[in-house]
Amino acid sequence: MLHRFGGAVQRRIWEMARCQARRGDRVVAYSFDREASTRQLEGVELRFVKCYTPHPPRQFEFLFKALLDLWWRDRHVDVIHFHGTAEGSALARRLTELTAISYDYFGFRRGRRTPWGPLYRRLLQRFDLLMPCSEYCREESSRYWDIDSARMHVLYNGVSPEQFAPDPAAGERERRALNIDGPVLLYVGRVCEQKGSHVLLEGYRQLRARGIDARLVVAGPVGQFGRTDDGSWSRRIAEVGGLYLGPVEEERLAAIYNMATALVLPTISFEMFGMVAVEAQACGIPVVASDHGGLRETVPAGCGLRFETGNPEDLARKLAEIVADDDQRRLLSEGAIRNATRFTWESICDRFEELALSAGLEREGGLMAGRCSK
Numbered sequence: 001m002l003h004r005f006g007g008a009v010q011r012r013i014w015e016m017a018r019c020q021a022r023r024g025d026r027v028v029a030y031s032f033d034r035e036a037s038t039r040q041l042e043g044v045e046l047r048f049v050k051c052y053t054p055h056p057p058r059q060f061e062f063l064f065k066a067l068l069d070l071w072w073r074d075r076h077v078d079v080i081h082f083h084g085t086a087e088g089s090a091l092a093r094r095l096t097e098l099t100a101i102s103y104d105y106f107g108f109r110r111g112r113r114t115p116w117g118p119l120y121r122r123l124l125q126r127f128d129l130l131m132p133c134s135e136y137c138r139e140e141s142s143r144y145w146d147i148d149s150a151r152m153h154v155l156y157n158g159v160s161p162e163q164f165a166p167d168p169a170a171g172e173r174e175r176r177a178l179n180i181d182g183p184v185l186l187y188v189g190r191v192c193e194q195k196g197s198h199v200l201l202e203g204y205r206q207l208r209a210r211g212i213d214a215r216l217v218v219a220g221p222v223g224q225f226g227r228t229d230d231g232s233w234s235r236r237i238a239e240v241g242g243l244y245l246g247p248v249e250e251e252r253l254a255a256i257y258n259m260a261t262a263l264v265l266p267t268i269s270f271e272m273f274g275m276v277a278v279e280a281q282a283c284g285i286p287v288v289a290s291d292h293g294g295l296r297e298t299v300p301a302g303c304g305l306r307f308e309t310g311n312p313e314d315l316a317r318k319l320a321e322i323v324a325d326d327d328q329r330r331l332l333s334e335g336a337i338r339n340a341t342r343f344t345w346e347s348i349c350d351r352f353e354e355l356a357l358s359a360g361l362e363r364e365g366g367l368m369a370g371r372c373s374k
Helices: 008-022 057-073 117-125 135-145 168-178 197-209 232-239 250-258 275-282 312-324 326-343 345-358
Strands: 027-033 037-041 044-050 077-083 096-103 129-132 184-188 215-219 243-246 262-265 287-290 304-307 371-373
Touching (some): 008 027, 008 077, 008 345, 096 345, 184 197, 197 312, 232 243, 250 275
Parallel strands (some): 096 129, 215 243, 262 287, 287 304
């Protein structure tokens, strides 16, 4: 949690926790660290658990220690909200009246492809609330686990308008620092085949072959967080005339969005939501996205353009359109800001409260009595 290079999971846990705390709920959030500690931040009690095992066994060590600590220190809470940790349903029942799981991907430790597949299906069904991050994720996880989709309730990812908002001055400072003039086509996220990075580079190469002057800027880690680039992707980006920034610090991210003419998201598979699309939109930046997965929900008509998934020629056409048409870009920018308001963390917390109440949690004094969010 509180990763300096952000990440959708860390941001989701933190933003929901502090939103709930602002509403008067007692919120405890667990994460692992090099040393065990407890501290208060913006009304949230952060408890860090020290783990000794490497990944992936570390996840199970963390889960056991966190729930044991919760039992010793609190005995009972109203909701335990897990994120992407199906195993929690087997261990948390004696601690809470309601267990919830939200998730950005439905595989869970490689899912059905392991001997543990039937066990994970049973674990998922034991949760009171199953909350995939989009309609696309709901449909895919229902089909994958053969669980009635009516048992699943979408809880979208969100965006903080405090962090992400139109700020042309910050964008201009980034442009000057990077020595960039003219249109900027920005990609933020993991650099890999699944995210369509190869489609992005080929589409940009074709755009330049059309004689259109725009600069491609790529920000994010190669593959996954914690991995280092062996140089192949950064070389490929440089070969087409792009600029690779690597992972961007959390405090710099909004300014990076604000320097863009458009954000480009060319994912070819398993895009469950597309958080960066909503963050860019909150900054007034139109999005050019593949017609795939959760991007169909986060990039509707009027706030960006969608292109045929995996088709660099169609991507080049859409990029040329958005760069050349100032009036269309202005209208899409206005639509992007409106669309982002659907995903504020306040509205996401409203939705979570509705789901928790419908699942049987009682209110006390007009507030949810308390939550442990992990």
